[in-house]
Amino acid sequence: MKAATAILTSALCLGFALPAAANRVFVSNEKGNDVTVLDSETLEVIGTYPVGARPRGITISPDGKELYVCASDDDLVRVFNPETMEEMHTLPSGPDPELFVLHHSGNPLYIANEDDNLVTVVDTQTHKVLAEIPVGVEPEGMGVSPDGKVVINTSETTNMAHFIDSESFEIFANVLVDSRPRFAQFNDAGTKLYVSSEIGGTVSVIDPATQAITRKISFQIPGVLPEAIQPVGVRVTGDGSKVFVALGPANRVAVIDGETDEVQDYLLVGQRVWQMAFTPDEKYLFTTNGNSNDVSVIDVATLKVVKSVPVGQQPWGVVVAPN
DSSP, X not given: OHHHHHHHHHHHHTTOOOOOOOOEEEEEETTTTEEEEXXXXXXXXXXXXXXXXXXXXXXXXTTSOOEEEEEGGGTEEEEEOTTTOOEEEEEEOOSSEEEEXXXXXXXXXXXXXXXXXXXXXXXXXXXXXXXXXXXXSSEEEEEEOTXXXXXXXXXXXXXXXXXXXXXXXXXXXXXXXXXXXXXXXXXXXXSOEEEEETTTTEEEEEETTTTEEEEEEEOOOTTSOGGGOOOOOEEEOTTSSEEEEEOBTTOEEEEEETTTOOEEEEEEOSSSEEEEEEOTTSSEEEEEETTTTEEEEEXXXXXXXXXXXXXXXXXXXXXXXXX
């Protein structure tokens, strides 16, 4: 131990760079009924673990100690130890949980129940249901504002983004967007909300303060039919300068200027790109490609796809451990 400490101290004194700590990347495989785990530095698969029937939404607690998986066909949220992938407990979710979002504090968990037209709010400490919030038909996308005061749900058939007060659990605004909204993502400044519309083929940019749509972003890719361009997952860099949109069967990720909301580029990834997640340092963006059964790794600085990693059957969701 003393020798190791001495080597570490010497390295720091001499200014040597220590190896970057790797993060684990968790990918839910919808048809495989499992989660594949990758190393964020080597970009290699560590292992694949069973997690229940039809896993889709996946997220992790802010302290990195609990991994949450929507086991959609089990009508449960299953909670795992991310280190061992052993199941710790389950949370009630209502029927067919598809997507969810954690409050930034780690509690509660907001779950979209597609079959019941509800958002179920669950206390992650007591495992009790705090509220069931009626929303539009086929709720899916979930988001939380940076200050934690507003929860967003998107309803696929009603074509709305519902603004929910996180304390009262009451809807205080409904915003009509284009057909089949799938995902809701705030920028870190809380000044913009991006809502993707899969069938409408657009991303609505909403001012959270006024709940007004300030812009609709559309996409045109040479050689790709318009009906194949289906926006789903959305991710925004911490500084808000870049917005990434997964375009489904177009097999592209759109890169958008976060200031002007203009499309800058399209990155070719795997087939039917669905959801995405950054590493904590935003070095990489991982995308799940459901029809090619792989994950594409995008270098965020260079906007290049640097690797494709085979995973399980029909990868759907992805999350990266914070530590």
